[in-house]
Amino acid sequence: METHHRQVCFFFLSFCMYGAICKKIHYSVPEERKTGSLVANVLKDLKVDVKDLSARKAQLVSKSSRQYFQLDSHSGNIILKDKIDREALCGQNDPCLLLSEIVLEDPLKMYRIEVQIEDVNDNSPKFSKNQFIFEIPEQTHINTRFPLERAEDSDKGKNTVQNYTLSPNEHFRLDVPSHSDGTIYADLVLEKQLDHEVETLLFLILSAVDGGIPQKTGTAQIIIEVLDANDNAPQFNKALYQVKLMENSPLDTPVTRVEARDKDIGANAQITYSFSQVQEKLLRSFMLNTNTGKLTVSGAIDYEETSIYEMNIRATDGGGLSAYCKVIVEVEDENDNAPEVAITSITTPLPEDSPPDTVVALFSVTDADSGDNGRTACTTETNLPFILKPTENNYYQLVTQQPLDREQASEYNITITATDRGSPRLTATRIVHVHISDVNDNPPVFETKFYGMQLRENNIPGLLIGSIHAVDLDTEQNAKVTYSLLPGKVSDGPTSSYVSINSETGNLYAIRSLDYEEIKDFHVTVRAQDSGSPPLSSEVIVRVHIVDENDNAPFILYPLQNSTSPSNDLVPRGAEAGYLVTKVVAVDRDSGQNSWLSYQLLKATELGLFAVGAQNGEVKTIRPVSSRDAFKQNLIVVVRDNGHPPQSSLVTLRILLVDGFSDPYMKSVDLPKDEAVEEGDPSLTMYLIICLSAISTIFLISVVMFIIMKIQKSKKFIGNYNSALNHPVGPNSQGNCVDSGTGTLSQAYNYEVCLAGGSLNSEFRFLRPLFPVFSVESSNAQVNPRSSATSQELHRSSEESQHFIQGRASLSEDSAPRSGAPGCTVNQATGANVNSDWLSYQ
Numbered sequence: 001m002e003t004h005h006r007q008v009c010f011f012f013l014s015f016c017m018y019g020a021i022c023k024k025i026h027y028s029v030p031e032e033r034k035t036g037s038l039v040a041n042v043l044k045d046l047k048v049d050v051k052d053l054s055a056r057k058a059q060l061v062s063k064s065s066r067q068y069f070q071l072d073s074h075s076g077n078i079i080l081k082d083k084i085d086r087e088a089l090c091g092q093n094d095p096c097l098l099l100s101e102i103v104l105e106d107p108l109k110m111y112r113i114e115v116q117i118e119d120v121n122d123n124s125p126k127f128s129k130n131q132f133i134f135e136i137p138e139q140t141h142i143n144t145r146f147p148l149e150r151a152e153d154s155d156k157g158k159n160t161v162q163n164y165t166l167s168p169n170e171h172f173r174l175d176v177p178s179h180s181d182g183t184i185y186a187d188l189v190l191e192k193q194l195d196h197e198v199e200t201l202l203f204l205i206l207s208a209v210d211g212g213i214p215q216k217t218g219t220a221q222i223i224i225e226v227l228d229a230n231d232n233a234p235q236f237n238k239a240l241y242q243v244k245l246m247e248n249s250p251l252d253t254p255v256t257r258v259e260a261r262d263k264d265i266g267a268n269a270q271i272t273y274s275f276s277q278v279q280e281k282l283l284r285s286f287m288l289n290t291n292t293g294k295l296t297v298s299g300a301i302d303y304e305e306t307s308i309y310e311m312n313i314r315a316t317d318g319g320g321l322s323a324y325c326k327v328i329v330e331v332e333d334e335n336d337n338a339p340e341v342a343i344t345s346i347t348t349p350l351p352e353d354s355p356p357d358t359v360v361a362l363f364s365v366t367d368a369d370s371g372d373n374g375r376t377a378c379t380t381e382t383n384l385p386f387i388l389k390p391t392e393n394n395y396y397q398l399v400t401q402q403p404l405d406r407e408q409a410s411e412y413n414i415t416i417t418a419t420d421r422g423s424p425r426l427t428a429t430r431i432v433h434v435h436i437s438d439v440n441d442n443p444p445v446f447e448t449k450f451y452g453m454q455l456r457e458n459n460i461p462g463l464l465i466g467s468i469h470a471v472d473l474d475t476e477q478n479a480k481v482t483y484s485l486l487p488g489k490v491s492d493g494p495t496s497s498y499v500s501i502n503s504e505t506g507n508l509y510a511i512r513s514l515d516y517e518e519i520k521d522f523h524v525t526v527r528a529q530d531s532g533s534p535p536l537s538s539e540v541i542v543r544v545h546i547v548d549e550n551d552n553a554p555f556i557l558y559p560l561q562n563s564t565s566p567s568n569d570l571v572p573r574g575a576e577a578g579y580l581v582t583k584v585v586a587v588d589r590d591s592g593q594n595s596w597l598s599y600q601l602l603k604a605t606e607l608g609l610f611a612v613g614a615q616n617g618e619v620k621t622i623r624p625v626s627s628r629d630a631f632k633q634n635l636i637v638v639v640r641d642n643g644h645p646p647q648s649s650l651v652t653l654r655i656l657l658v659d660g661f662s663d664p665y666m667k668s669v670d671l672p673k674d675e676a677v678e679e680g681d682p683s684l685t686m687y688l689i690i691c692l693s694a695i696s697t698i699f700l701i702s703v704v705m706f707i708i709m710k711i712q713k714s715k716k717f718i719g720n721y722n723s724a725l726n727h728p729v730g731p732n733s734q735g736n737c738v739d740s741g742t743g744t745l746s747q748a749y750n751y752e753v754c755l756a757g758g759s760l761n762s763e764f765r766f767l768r769p770l771f772p773v774f775s776v777e778s779s780n781a782q783v784n785p786r787s788s789a790t791s792q793e794l795h796r797s798s799e800e801s802q803h804f805i806q807g808r809a810s811l812s813e814d815s816a817p818r819s820g821a822p823g824c825t826v827n828q829a830t831g832a833n834v835n836s837d838w839l840s841y842q
Contacts, residue, residue, distance in 0.1 A: 027078070028116040031086035036079060039069060039115060042102060043076035046111060050076060056104040060113070061344060061364070063099040069115065071102065078113075086117045087154035094156045101393070103344055105362070110393060121159040121212025125151035127220035128280070132206070134188070135320030137227045138196040145175065146188040147312075147324065149277050151208030151218050162211035167204050172224075174206075185277070188222070196226045225320070232263040233321030234271050241327040247303040247334045255286065258293040260315030260323050267318035276312040276324060286329075288313065295327065303333040304368050335373040335422025340366050341430035344395075349437035352406040360386060361398040361432050365418045373422035380416050386434075388416075398432065406436040407473040440478040440532025444470035451526075451542040453508070457516035457549050465499065465508045465544060470528035478532035481506075486525040486539065492712065495524050499544070508542065516548040517589050550643020552589040554597055556651045559584070568654045571633075575625045581610065584617035584651055586639045596642035602650070603636040610655070612637050619653065631657050 027040040043049065048056075053073050060071035060078065070081045090096030096117040101110050127149060134146060153160040164186035166174035171194060175187045186206065202224035209217050236258065243256045262269040273293040275283065286309070287298035293313070309329040316322040346361040367374040378396050380388055385402045398414065414432040419425050446468065453466040472479040482503045488495040500509050506528075522544055529537035559567045559582070569582045588595040599617040604610055606629060611622045619635065633655040640648040 024112040024114055026114045026116065028118050029080065029084070030118045030120050031084050032120055032122060033080055033084065035081065035083055039078040039080055041076050042071070042078060042111075042113075046076075046102065046104075048104075050074065053104075056106055056109075057345065059103045059344060061101045061103055061342070063101065063366070068098055069100060078115075084117055086119050086156070087123060089117060091154075092156070096156070103362070103395075105345065108362070108391060108395075108397075110395070119156040119159050121155055121210060121214075121216060123154040123159075124216035125153040125161045125208035125210055125218035127151050127206075127208070127218060129220065131221045131223060133223045133225065135225045135227050135316075136190070136194060137229055137320055138194045139229045139231065140190055140194060142190055142193060144190045146190070147276065148186040148188055148206060148222070149220075150183075150185050151220075152279070153208070153210055153218075155210065155212065158211035160210055161208045163209045165207045165209065166222075167206075169202065169204055171202060172204065194226045196228055200226050202226070227320045229319075232268070232317075234260040234262040234315040234317045234323040236260045236315060236323055236325040239325050241325065242330070243327070244330045244332055245297070245301060246332050247301050248336055249297050249301050251297055251299075253297040255295040255297060255329060256327060257295065258313050258315070258325055258327065260293070260325075262317040262321070264317060264319060268321075270318040271315050274314050274316070276314040278311045281306070282309055282311055285309070286311070301331055303331045303370070304337065307331050307333075333370050333373055335369055335420060335424065335426055337368040337373075338426040339376045339418035339420055339428045340368075341378075341416055341418050341428055342366070343430065343432065346432060346434070348433065349435040350400075350404070351439060352404040352436050353439045353441070354400055354404060356400055356402065358400045359397050360400065360434055361414075362395065363398070363416065363430070363432075364393070364395045366394060367420050369420065369422060373420055375421045376418050377421070378416060378418045380414055384412060384414060386412070386414060404436055406438045406475075407442060409436065411435045438475045438478055440474055440530060440534070440536060442473040442478075443536035443538045444472045444481045444528035444530055445538060446470045446528065446540045449540070451540060452545065453542060454545050454547050455510060455514065456547045457514055458551055459510050459513055461510065461512055463510045465510055466542075468501075468506045468508065468526055468528075468540065468542060470506070470538065470540075472530050474530065474532065478530055480531040481528050482531070484527050484529070486527055488525060490522040490524070491519055498522065499524055501526060508544075514546055516546045516591070517552070519546055521545045548591045548594055550590055550594040550641060550645070550647060552594075553647040554586040554588045554639040554641055554649045556639065556649055557585040557587060559651065559653065561651060568656050569619075570656050570658045571621070571625060573625050573627055573629070573657050573659050575621055577621055577623050579621040579625070581619040581621065581655060582653060583619065584612065584637050584639065584653070586617065586649065586651075588641050590641065590643060594641055594643035598640050598642070600638050600640070601635060602638045603634075605630055605633045605635075609633065610635055619655075625657055629657055633657065 025042065025045045029037070029039045043053065046053070050073075053076055058071060058073050060069060062068065066082070068080065068082050068084055069078050071078055084098075086096050089098075096119075098115045098117065100113040100115070102113055103110050129149075132149060136146070148164070151161050151164070161184065163184070164174055164176050166172065166186075166188070171190065171192045173189050173191050175189045176184050177187065178184045188204075202222075204222040204224065205219055206222050207217055207219045209215055237260070238258075241256050241258060245253075245255055258273065260271050260273075262271055272290045273288055274290060275288055285297065285299040285301060287296050288294070289296075293315070295313075308331065309327075311327050311329075312324055313327055314322050314324050342364050344362040344364060347359065350358070350360060365376045365378050367376050376394065378388055378390070380386065380398070385400055385404055386398055387401045389397045389399055391397060396416075398416070412434045414434060416430045416432060417427060418429075419427045447470070451466070451468055455463070455465050468483065470481050470483075472481055483501050483506045484503060485495055485499070485501055490498045496511075498511055498514070500511055501507065502509070506526075508524075508526075524542050524544070525539055526542055527537050527539050529535050571579065571581050584599055586597055586599075588597060597617075598614050599612045600614065601607075601610065601612040608623060609621060609625070609629060610619055610633070612619055612635075617637075617639070619637075635653040635655065637651050637653060638648050639651065640646045
């Protein structure tokens with residue numbers, strides 16, 4: 001109860017100080033009203049309607065530790081929340097006020113509410129004791145006054161003690177004067193001389209009556225002992241003692257010492273000290289030594305509860321005479337109350353795009369101390385995007401001072417520190433938790449600026465190529481990323497016909513099977529977009545490289561294997577070991593090591609006569625040719641690539657051992673008679689004509705199909721094709737012929753076909769390259785531009801083959817062929833596809 005008294009006093013003083021600043025609204029309510037009773041309606045006093053009251057988040061903030069009232073924002077009624085006992089709340093303080101504030105936000109406005117608790121007559125006057133004993137000498141003078149102890153009534157105003165009455169007697173009357181503060185007290189006045197011998201004891205009834213309706217009364221018995229003569233009463237050296245005492249003084253701290261003297265001697269001069277007319281709370285705080293008059297602290301001294309103590313001390317001698325003095329103790333305040341921080345409202349979560357000066361929290365700071373001990377200052381950390389703005393009546397606003405970024409800090413624990421100005425200074429802290437809500441301000445970000453992926457050719461449709469991933473720093477829907485392909489072209493088709501992407505996972509899949517020989521690589525653009533509003537996106541390029549597989553067998557360029565009559569190579573009998581017979585030329589459409597070719601003699605009529613170069617495909621004799629060797633020699637050569645697993649092609653060579661020419665420019669050829677008969681066979685000529693007609697037809701069809709395919713391709717490829725077809729061909733181009741030592745052709749080739757006369761009518765003698773840079777592609781073979789053979793090696797091998805062909809195919813000027821002169825025609829094969837059917841014959 002004493003704590004409540006201090007708080008009420010403190011807030012009453014505060015309101016007096018700020019009365020000129022804030023508008024005060026006063027209401028009253030009787031004590032002991034039932035819970036839920038209506039106190040008042042504030043709409044008229046606030047000059048607002050019910051809608052504004054609710055919209056502006058009206059709150060009733062109590063200034064005491066207990067909330068006795070509540071505000072109904074839907075009606076504006078202040079309702080009694082808890083039953084009030086004025087005496088327990090305020091004690092003897094009058095008026096008894098409960099202070100509150102009505103806080104309206106947006107804009108901020110505060111109204112001070114004073115609710116006066118009106119007293120009802122619910123307490124009867126009460127004396128501290130049921131009996132009071134007075135020892136009065138018989139020689140006491142008439143009109144001597146004897147102060148009586150006051151009756152205590154917890155009520156106030158007219159409900160407190162209004163009068164004292166005394167039972168009828170002949171010696172005493174009752175005088176009821178009043179103090180300067182209006183309180184009354186009773187003095188017992190002697191009207192008739194006492195006579196110890198007549199009457200030693202007098203019994204009187206003292207009654208205290210309040211002014212309530214109905215009246216209530218408290219009584220006490222007065223016992224008067226008539227003593228024998230005592231001429232002198234004690235006398236205090238001072239009638240008033242004023243001292244100052246620091247609050248929270250420890251027990252047994254000396255306060256003051258009162259002293260009285262008596263002129264009598266003996267028992268009549270022995271003085272005892274006692275309290276007179278003091279309240280119970282004072283007896284709990286102070287102790288008086290009855291023999292010495294020393295006043296000491298015996299309980300807690302709290303300035304906020306009571307700032308001043310008044311007490312009457314009586315000195316009584318052994319003869320029963322008494323004297324009285326007054327002691328006033330002023331309590332000095334000590335800084336023993338830390339500030340209190342009360343949060344009124346808080347906004348959380350707070351959007352990260354909140355503008356500066358957005359109100360995050362509203363709170364008040366109070367201190368129960370007085371003076372500098374009760375003045376406070378409020379601060380917060382300096383490294384936060386928030387600042388404090390003081391408002392009126394110790395209210396503060398926590399507002400934003402700079403932009404927020406949830407990705408850097410998703411929440412803040414803001415420590416508010418309130419410090420008073422006392423010595424030593426006391427501090428209180430309050431932590432405000434503010435969560436930052438996300439807005440879509442971050443686009444998705446890919447892990448890398450560029451993605452490179454590999455895909456093996458001949459893949460299965462639907463195969464996973466790779467995965468891309470983008471991260472969005474936002475949360476929830478703002479961070480949900482979906483992936484999509486941007487429109488584009490791969491070769492001659494749209495991107496969507498080659499690859500697809502999973503919109504949720506970012507997995508990239510191949511839609512169709514791809515061929516390295518058609519597409520080496522391609523790129524697509526992927527967009528990552530979040531689900532925010534508005535959505536944000538970013539893009540990245542994904543380049544897919546096609547990895548070659550060994551899916552093409554070597555293609556035989558020479559000797560051609562699709563002729564109805566296979567070609568025959570002539571070898572003179574008597575040729576030495578190492579004699580160059582012919583050369584197998586092959587290409588492979590694959591690339592890298594898949595296009596590296598090797599040659600091996602698989603089968604021969606005589607195994608010990610010929611050998612094939614493993615790298616260059618040259619067929620040479622490994623021993624001298626003798627007359628015992630068979631005229632016809634059949635060789636089967638296998639050409640393998642270096643892939644895994646390797647692929648191979650077979651080529652059949654027919655070699656005729658001929659007598660009569662032993663040097664490169666033979667002058668005569670003596671063939672056996674059976675061969676001469678074969679030369680004169682007209683059926684061979686017919687077969688050759690049919691073959692040539694068929695080959696010409698196939699050639700024309702191939703040209704038409706080739707032109708149709710090229711028209712469908714882009715202008716870039718059409719231009720490359722035209723430039724390849726326009727490459728000049730002439731008699732001087734032989735010096736530029738390139739032949740790969742490994743049999744692999746890397747660029748566009750010109751081929752010269754020579755036909756020998758005699759019994760070998762219309763046979764293919766050799767297919768010779770005329771140009772150093774070419775690419776050959778047919779239904780069975782494609783030349784890879786990354787062939788392992790170098791240009792120098794091709795050129796050296798081409799010159800060797802040129803001498804060989806000239807030596808074999810040229811007859812002496814004086815030697816006439818039996819079936820016509822040999823002829824040669826040059827066919828230029830350029831561009832992407834060349835078929836053996838393109839060769840023309842003369």
